[in-house]
Amino acid sequence: SADSADAVLLGLDPEQREVATTLRGPVCVLAGAGTGKTRAITHRIAYGVRSGQLMPASVLAVTFTNRAAGEMRGRLRTLGAGGVQARTFHSAALRQLQYFWPKAVGGEVPRLLERKIQFVAEAGARCRIRLDRNELRDVTGEIEWAKVTQTVPADYPVAALKSGREAPRDLAEIAQIYGTYEQLKRDRGMIDFEDVLLLTVGILQDRHDIAEQIRTQYQHFVVDEYQDVSPLQQRLLDLWLGERDSLCVVGDASQTIYSFTGATPDHLLNFRTRYPQATVVKLVRDYRSTPQVVHLANGLLNQAKGRAAEHRLELISQRETGPDPVYAEYADEPAEAEGVARRIRDLIAAGVPAGEIAVLYRINAQSEVYEQALADAGVPYQLRGAERFFERQEVQKAILALRGAARSGGNDPLLDDVVELGSQVRAVLSSTGWGTEPPAGSGAVRDQWESLAALVRLAEDFARSRPGATLADLTIELEERKAAQHAPTVQGVTLASLHAAKGLEWDAVFLVGLTDGMIPITYAKTDEQVEEERRLLYVGVTRARIHLNLSWAVSRAPGGRASRRPSRFLNGLRPGSAAPGATAGSAAERGVRGRVRRGPVLCRVCGKTLTEAGELKLMRCEDCPSDMDEGLYERLRDWRAAQSKEQGLPAYCVFT
Ligand code: ATP
Ligand code: MG
Structure with missing residues (x-):
């Protein structure tokens, strides 16, 4: 109803309200950090849904990290607009790719490559080019850059020269490693992170029937952190949109920090040229930070140079000193x-x-x-961050183990064990190789340990809040949380x-x-x-x-x-x-x-x-x-x- 939709607008200032209520045509919000861009677009979606102008399933909101996407989904639910898709470009593309693969390509959906660096090392070895650790990292970075800028191996040397990049090795060598790396992946039926976007773009370009199917599903697009969109992501967005223009983008050119991956604020800054009919809104009130913090932020911006800096907007703090x-x-x-x-x-x-x-x-x-x-x-x-907690491999394995244990007679209450800090859960996890003491140092092994430690904390909190709960109850709770994408709140x-x-x-x-x-x-x-x-x-x-x-x-x-x-x-x-x-x-x-x-x-x-x-x-x-x-x-x-x-x-x- 109109009243319930208007309630969503209460916590917005006039400019944010304009963003929220402009549901037709292209909208662009250019504004500095903490001015409520993310809030404005979240409320916009909620307003559109609650006023009956947007069908939840027809909206696709794109954010930059999984964590941000999870937060947006949570807020949308709270605002009464659950059911709206909020994803990263990558996760949205991956879903579409998996869904359309059988129809578009046929056969098994390729597996996602996790240890890219190892593949690059192997490709280097095949080319008889020795790379030390730093070079390996940098060459991998070059390959990623080439892919997001849609540069094939043969074109890499010229493109790299033109872009003024400082390459870690001879350009022809990198091109050779890049080509071999691509071949290796193909031979083993694997795809990397960038392929997810490349293949989705390729399918949508070639198959008009599939592109139409997606366009029928999604009618409205909202993109957060638009200043860091890569040419490949922009291409995907264009394919999703087709001839339509129901697109709302928000960004801050002064926060462009992913240029090294090919991202550019040009799409944000040129939005009005591309869509002359666009509604452009500027926000300058900073709701996040105190005047002291804002003062320093403005000072930094005042010293900035370059195109992004020309478009900077002074922030005015709304908070107490x-x-x-x-x-x-x-x-x-x-x-x-x-x-x-x-x-x-x-x-x-x-x-x-x-x-x-x-x-x-x-x-x-x-x-x-x-x-x-x-x-x-x-x-x-x-x-x-607590992003994609339940999607981490170690967590999935652990939940599988817990479910197995619950089936084979895990009906004892969890609580008794919790007194000694959850030995039942810990015992099951130990069987998957998890030790109670953190491994030394940082890196992947430590990250995995931390994930499982967080899972143990979550299990123990659950046991405390539900006296008499069993392992079976716990696995149900975990499944529910997984479905809701709720990560455990780690108070650290x-x-x-x-x-x-x-x-x-x-x-x-x-x-x-x-x-x-x-x-x-x-x-x-x-x-x-x-x-x-x-x-x-x-x-x-x-x-x-x-x-x-x-x-x-x-x-x-x-x-x-x-x-x-x-x-x-x-x-x-x-x-x-x-x-x-x-x-x-x-x-x-x-x-x-x-x-x-x-x-x-x-x-x-x-x-x-x-x-x-x-x-x-x-x-x-x-x-x-x-x-x-x-x-x-x-x-x-x-x-x-x-x-x-x-x-x-x-x-x-x-x-x-
Ligand atoms: P960034 O550029 O860092 O992503 P942003 O422009 O997306 O920042 P938000 O994260 O949306 O900013 O908002 C910053 C903070 O200000 C949040 O805590 C948000 O809830 C709060 N805020 C935004 N708008 C308002 C408002 N009109 N009234 C009160 N608080 C607000
Ligand atoms: Mg934001």
Whole structure:
């Protein structure tokens, strides 16, 4: 009914409401982080369904990660629009491919290749080209890039040259390995991640009957994180759409962080050219983060260059003032991890739930030292998001084992065992090779262990909440959860890479290892690559709702040479740093041995450098709103004054 549909619009601002109620024709939302893009499209679908204008089964919502898709499905259910498909491009394509394979190709549906790197290594060996570990990873990356840009092996060298990519090996060699890799897969009846999209696109292109069948099913398309759509994904979207234009896309060009896989914000930025009749909506109110966090995010954007940066939108925080971002410099990496773990413990003690805290890093290898430090500090953590929990192989195997055990007389209540921490469940899992102690280090083995540990926790929570429940009851519960795609809620601190943090948010975010060389990462050489690194930092900063901690270590190991500098992206933003482009010796910015330089005064709201005396006093430019906490300006000004008097900073210093 109209009333019940209108209720969905209550939690939206006027611009978001426009998005939600424009159900016809192409719609494009260009807006910065935390402005409610994802919320607007979720409510749009719910509004359309509840007002009877969209049939749930005719809508396909595409998000970037499985976790985001799961969250969207959950919200849609809550909003009364269950039954709408919310998937990643990949999972939507895989379903279609499996469904249409017998009709389009015939025979067995090929199996999905899981260890791609091994196949690439084998292909290299066949070509008699030796690759070390790094080269193997990079060549695999090149093959992925070639595939998503629809470049066949023979065309790879020219395409790679044109794109200005820095190839890890001779281009002809890579092309040869790529060709052999494709052959190997075909011979063994396997497909890789990229093939899923390539084959689906191929089938939809060639078989008009199948394309029509899909178009009859899906009438309306919604795409989140559209700035990171690859040419191949765009092609698939075009095939789904056909001649129709019921398409709603949302994105933020400043968050383009997957260019290395062929993604480009061009589709987002050119949307209006392609669809002149499109409704274009801009959102600028940031509902996620405090003015302090937004100020830093705006400062980062102000220094950005390139096409994406030309389309940036200043964010205006809607939240109450919070604590200033904390910048912390440490002597070495273990000290940094220890310091971060300590601050996390303090936050938890102060009432911030562990599940509302994240530690984000540039590359996965950085996680290990944080795992160690958090474990030492007794802080629970989870290594990756709870995405696709029930689809993980180890979890499926474990559930199968539990079901087997339930059949052969598992009718004893679970609860008795739970007193000794769930020995019945643990015994069954042990039989699948799971040990109660986590394996050392990180990586796949550790991830698998964590998955099963989460399953044990889930089983034990269930047993506690349902006295008298049996193993058979547990397996039913697990099946139900699997069907509902509900992952167990692991109340731990999230450890994730910046790339994986996209679209998510936490009360407290720790951005760690922020040295020049890590972000921008050493292999980012071209201006474009460096800009993408800056956007990655922007994505990281904008994940925080309230607490934001930025840290780095000046040397890697204890006693090492203090040769590292904080990320250049923080110049002019971090207290005590010179503005970018300033020629003052960068050693002076280091803060360890050098003197602290006084940075320029920036507008607290938009980050613009201030020169007018009146503006300087307020630390806010005339163009920006004045509903800011004056006390905060005062404190910051005092702090800056005190800081300029200081002779230097200790190796471990925290700016607050
Ligand atoms: P990102 O670019 O990082 O993906 P986004 O634009 O998709 O961000 P959302 O995740 O949709 O932003 O929203 C950010 C936060 O703000 C969420 O917690 C959301 O619930 C909240 N929010 C969005 N719009 C409103 C609103 N009108 N009123 C209150 N809260 C809102
Ligand atoms: Mg979003």
